[in-house]
């Protein structure tokens with residue numbers, strides 16, 4: 001079971017879109033995918049048609065469990081209308097986690113341990129991160145084999161990326177294995193200077209981590225989200241889907257060496 005986190009402390013860069021699109025493509029390949037929505041705003045959950053105000057079981061409950069076992073963790077998983085995609089949805093209460101139990105020891109490894117008990121059920125886990133550095137982000141990063149950092153190809157994007165890279169450096173100190181990072185340029189518009197310059201800068205500053213391509217601007221992403229479908233299922237022939245297919249191939253090649 002591979003575990004990827006999609007993280008960037010900047011909002012609106014394409015985290016949730018990357019999460020759902022990769023999940024859609026993997027599900028189409030017949031893989032069993034579990035999504036974890038760690039953002040209290042629950043946009044991934046609502047993307048998949050789950051109203052986080054209505055549900056009684058969510059990711060928050062994982063942090064309340066006395067024992068992490070299959071029979072206690074499995075009930076937090078919801079099925080979705082997309083074949084092959086399940087989700088542990090977010091709830092607003094996740095925003096209180098830092099205040100309520102941020103200081104408890106072992107708190108940073110709960111998601112990792114929770115996912116471990118589900119490993120027989122899934123081929124892939126993709127964790128959609130909140131744009132805030134807190135208990136949830138720490139849990140997501142600690143649970144992951146690889147961190148995907150979507151970066152919008154526009155001015156000021158580098159600042160958000162630098163912040164994320166600093167966060168990873170700090171967290172690295174308490175880990176034995178180095179983080180594996182893939183930077184994913186998003187919302188690329190080859191007609192704009194901002195896009196071209198940001199891409200050049202990314203390749204110059206992060207040559208070994210940046211994916212050597214970019215996800216283009218494509219209105220199909222927004223259309224797909226309005227239909228609550230991964231774009232792979234809504235507009236399989238779109239340029240956005242083509243780009244994410246290339247990204248997936250790249251990640252699969254990398255994981256052979258992982």
Ligand SMILES: Nc1ncnc2c1ncn2[C@@H]1O[C@H](COP(=O)(O)OP(=O)(O)O)[C@@H](O)[C@H]1O
Nearest residue numbers: 011012013014015016017187216217218221222
């Ligand atoms: N490549 C893209 N082209 C056009 N719109 C995009 C693209 N990627 C994401 N979007 C749109 O941008 C908005 C923010 O994306 P989202 O994935 O929610 O970002 P985040 O999760 O980082 O906050 C959404 O409305 C989404 O549909």
Ligand SMILES: [Mg+2]
Nearest residue numbers: 015016039043
């Ligand atoms: Mg999001």
